[in-house]
Amino acid sequence: MNDIKVLASDRTRCSPEGSGVRRINRALQRVFLLTDAKHPQSLSLLKNTYPILYMTMSTTSTSLLGFVLLSIIYYRWVATRSRARLPPGPKRLPIIGSLLNTLPARMGLVPPNPKPLYERYLEIGKASNSDVIHIDVMGDHTVVLNSVKAATELLDHRSSNYSSRPAMPMVDDLMGWEWDLAHMPYSDRWRRHRKTFTHYFQPRAITEHHPFQRKSITELLQKLLALPDPDPVELEGYIQHHAGSIILRATYGIVSPKDQEYYVDLAHRAITPIIHAAPHGTYLVDYLPLLKYVPNWFPGADFKRKAKTWSKYSIDLKDQPWEKVQSEIAAGTALPSFVTRNLEGIDTASVSEQVIEEIKNCAGVAYLAGSDTSIALMRCAILALATHPEVQERAQKELDSVLGTGGSNGRLPDYADREDLPYLSAIISETLRYYPVTPLALPHACLEDDIYEGHYIPKGSTVIGNSWAILHDEKLYPDPMTYNPSRFLKRKTDSGKEIEPQPNPALYAFGFGRRICPGRWLALDTSWLVISSILATCTIQKALDSNGKEMEPLVEYERGLVE
Numbered sequence: 001m002n003d004i005k006v007l008a009s010d011r012t013r014c015s016p017e018g019s020g021v022r023r024i025n026r027a028l029q030r031v032f033l034l035t036d037a038k039h040p041q042s043l044s045l046l047k048n049t050y051p052i053l054y055m056t057m058s059t060t061s062t063s064l065l066g067f068v069l070l071s072i073i074y075y076r077w078v079a080t081r082s083r084a085r086l087p088p089g090p091k092r093l094p095i096i097g098s099l100l101n102t103l104p105a106r107m108g109l110v111p112p113n114p115k116p117l118y119e120r121y122l123e124i125g126k127a128s129n130s131d132v133i134h135i136d137v138m139g140d141h142t143v144v145l146n147s148v149k150a151a152t153e154l155l156d157h158r159s160s161n162y163s164s165r166p167a168m169p170m171v172d173d174l175m176g177w178e179w180d181l182a183h184m185p186y187s188d189r190w191r192r193h194r195k196t197f198t199h200y201f202q203p204r205a206i207t208e209h210h211p212f213q214r215k216s217i218t219e220l221l222q223k224l225l226a227l228p229d230p231d232p233v234e235l236e237g238y239i240q241h242h243a244g245s246i247i248l249r250a251t252y253g254i255v256s257p258k259d260q261e262y263y264v265d266l267a268h269r270a271i272t273p274i275i276h277a278a279p280h281g282t283y284l285v286d287y288l289p290l291l292k293y294v295p296n297w298f299p300g301a302d303f304k305r306k307a308k309t310w311s312k313y314s315i316d317l318k319d320q321p322w323e324k325v326q327s328e329i330a331a332g333t334a335l336p337s338f339v340t341r342n343l344e345g346i347d348t349a350s351v352s353e354q355v356i357e358e359i360k361n362c363a364g365v366a367y368l369a370g371s372d373t374s375i376a377l378m379r380c381a382i383l384a385l386a387t388h389p390e391v392q393e394r395a396q397k398e399l400d401s402v403l404g405t406g407g408s409n410g411r412l413p414d415y416a417d418r419e420d421l422p423y424l425s426a427i428i429s430e431t432l433r434y435y436p437v438t439p440l441a442l443p444h445a446c447l448e449d450d451i452y453e454g455h456y457i458p459k460g461s462t463v464i465g466n467s468w469a470i471l472h473d474e475k476l477y478p479d480p481m482t483y484n485p486s487r488f489l490k491r492k493t494d495s496g497k498e499i500e501p502q503p504n505p506a507l508y509a510f511g512f513g514r515r516i517c518p519g520r521w522l523a524l525d526t527s528w529l530v531i532s533s534i535l536a537t538c539t540i541q542k543a544l545d546s547n548g549k550e551m552e553p554l555v556e557y558e559r560g561l562v563e
């Protein structure tokens with residue numbers, strides 16, 4: 001089997017028997033589902049039990065729904081056809097736009113395009129010689145920004161027009177995530193949530209989390225050392241648990257390993273369907289929101305049945321840890337956390353329900369958003385180190401020179417060493433660039449019609465900053481397909497000329513403008529300490545097969561928001 005196993009071997013600060021990472025799965029992202037032949041049971045039950053009722057309902061409702069949808073699509077087409085030039089994009093037909101391009105794959109008649117969406121967007125842009133492209137599906141406009149110039153100009157400089165989110169009928173209305181600030185339209189409600197959130201997770205405030213980051217890293221290393229055999233699945237689980245424990249401690253003050261395990265698992269179960277369903281257009285209802293009103297039994301309404309099952313997670317994720325911390329506050333045992341900080345000085349009996357709800361929502365978002373993203377970054381760093389032993393060797397030399405070597409004389413890295421370990425920081429930066437965790441960031445939406453370099457961007461368009469394309473743009477990052485942390489160091493050429501570091505990828509890997517990720521400092525802090533501590537104590541290697549030969553890591557793509 002081509003599985004990656006990354007072995008850890010002895011280093012001077014401790015002598016782990018071994019550890020490993022599970023293969024990084026990056027499976028294929030489906031664009032959206034049109035019909036579902038997999039769950040015909042409910043329909044056939046209806047057909048068999050009430051044949052006449054079924055026929056009447058389905059014919060009348062289908063015609064009515066069809067008429068309403070066609071009218072909307074026609075209206076959208078008329079509204080934009082006479083305007084200025086839209087950006088170039090795939091071939092489009094009147095009214096239905098580019099629907100036919102993807103229809104055969106959506107209906108399962110042909111296999112989906114194996115290339116990830118971010119690469120296909122870039123190819124479309126290159127083919128039309130434009131860094132801005134436009135895709136129209138039945139009057140629903142998506143504009144993709146493939147260059148740093150376009151993303152900065154629209155999402156940063158014109159951020160008052162580009163900071164909203166597209167409606168997410170599947171995820172928000174049907175799966176129940178409308179309380180997540182990451183999905184909220186640009187509004188006072190979003191501003192209040194963002195302010196509450198940012199206050200606790202800004203750079204000055206997160207040093208408060210360093211003591212439990214240190215404690216947790218010691219526990220992680222102890223677990224790695226205790227592994228009897230290099231076990232990739234265990235390492236993956238430990239890292240997941242570590243990242244989850246940090247965010248649970250910071251947000252709710254939850255520290256018991258048993259509770260942490262339960263809540264880490266809950267977050268993982270909750271985020272999996274979001275990652276699948278959130279990319280705009282995964283389900284037809286994203287293009288035609290009226291579809292959310294079709295009854296669950298309606299032909300092709302499998303998305304509604306799925307959404308109903310998944311909506312349970314939205315409630316559990318927000319309510320369960322909140323109720324736990326409330327009972328700890330009542331018992332006087334709650335540890336300081338995001339929740340206790342925000343409730344301090346508030347008389348919960350007299351304050352408006354809205355204020356409490358906002359604190360609860362922000363806690364739920366931190367817990368959800370902080371659980372899977374940082375893990376993906378750490379996994380990718382481990383993969384990169386396993387496949388680039390020369391990078392690992394250089395980082396370990398740097399660590400040894402700063403921390404000392406030789407058994408107990410060596411110590412573990414700490415945040416105060418960061419400045420003295422530039423190559424380690426460069427590894428985190430290069431991992432963010434080479435394997436962006438959210439290659440298409442999160443979609444923005446524009447509030448008003450706009451013109452960019454002669455291109456008309458219709459009001460309400462979904463606007464996507466293609467982070468992957470920017471982070472692989474050879475003008476910004478020469479030789480972009482090579483993993484090379486040195487690009488982020490100040491260097492000298494042979495002739496002694498100073499070369500400036502290439503642009504910090506955190507500028508583009510965490511999204512754009514007013515919606516840029518407010519949890520990025522915590523994510524970078526956590527990942528830096530994990531990777532530097534592992535490298536200080538272990539050596540990561542490719543797994544060996546039964547003949548003692550190194551196996552090549554198998555990298556698969558998991559399609560969704562977080563890759």
Ligand code: HEM
Nearest residue numbers: 182369370373374437438441442510511512515517519523
């Ligand atoms: C490597 C780790 C992470 C990556 C790559 C990442 C990436 C992103 C991206 C691309 C966005 C959308 C930005 C945009 O709309 O332009 C975002 C939003 C967000 N992230 Fe992160 N994130 C990470 C970790 C975290 C952590 C640890 C937290 C919580 C502590 C967090 C909380 C949020 C929140 C609340 C939003 C919504 C912001 C808004 O809509 O105003 N993220 N993140």
